[in-house]
Amino acid sequence: MFIQGKSIILLLTICKNAYKSIQIKDGQSNFGYTEEEIKNIFLRPRSTTLIGKHREFQYILLHGVLYTKEHLSRFGFVGNNLCSYCNQETETYKHVFLQCPIIKDIWKEMILYYDLTEIQNMEWADIFVGLSGSSVRIKFVNSLIILLKYVIFKSRNTGILPSFNPNPIQGRI
Numbered sequence: 592m593f594i595q596g597k598s599i600i601l602l603l604t605i606c607k608n609a610y611k612s613i614q615i616k617d618g619q620s621n622f623g624y625t626e627e628e629i630k631n632i633f634l635r636p637r638s639t640t641l642i643g644k645h646r647e648f649q650y651i652l653l654h655g656v657l658y659t660k661e662h663l664s665r666f667g668f669v670g671n672n673l674c675s676y677c678n679q680e681t682e683t684y685k686h687v688f689l690q691c692p693i694i695k696d697i698w699k700e701m702i703l704y705y706d707l708t709e710i711q712n713m714e715w716a717d718i719f720v721g722l723s724g725s726s727v728r729i730k731f732v733n734s735l736i737i738l739l740k741y742v743i744f745k746s747r748n749t750g751i752l753p754s755f756n757p758n759p760i761q762g763r764i
C-alpha cells in the first residue's frame with residue numbers, strides 16, 4: 592500500500608513520542624537521563640547477559656513494575672511494607688537492592704571477591720541501571736550487577752543469600 596508523505600511523518604511522530612514516554616523508574620529518584628541514555632539502558636540487559644530470566648528481570652525493574660513489599664502493602668497483599676531482610680525500613684528498590692545493611696555487606700563481598708573497582712562506591716544509579724560502556728569488562732560487571740539483584744529479589748522469602756567468601760571454613764558457599 593502506498594503511504595503518503597504526511598502519513599509517514601505522522602507515523603514517525605507517533606513512534607518518537609511513544610519512545611519518549613519510556614522512563615527509568617525506581618519510584619524515588621529523578622535520574623534525568625537523556626533519550627539516548629535511556630535507549631542504551633534498555634538495550635544493556637540484552638548485551639550483558641544471555642540468561643533470559645535475568646534480562647526479563649532487569650527490564651521489569653527498569654519499568655518500575657517489579658513488586659516489592661512497598662508496592663504489595665499498598666495493594667493490600669501484605670500486612671506491612673518493611674524490608675524482607677532487615678525488617679526495619681520500607682522495602683523500596685533502593686533499600687532492598689543496595690541500602691539495606693544486610694544487602695550492603697553482600698555487595699561489599701562481591702566487589703572485593705571480583706575486584707570490581709568500577710562499582711566500589713556503590714552508587715545507586717550504577718546498581719539500578721548498570722554501567723555504560725561496551726567493553727567485555729563492563730559487560731562482566733553489569734552481568735554480575737543483574738545477577739546479584741536477581742538473587743536478592745528471589746531470596747526474599749527464604750532470607751538465604753549467597754556469599755562470595757572463598758574461604759571454605761568460614762565461607763557460606
Ligand SMILES: [Zn+2]
Pocket residue numbers: 674675676677678679680686687690691692693
Ligand atoms: Zn533492609
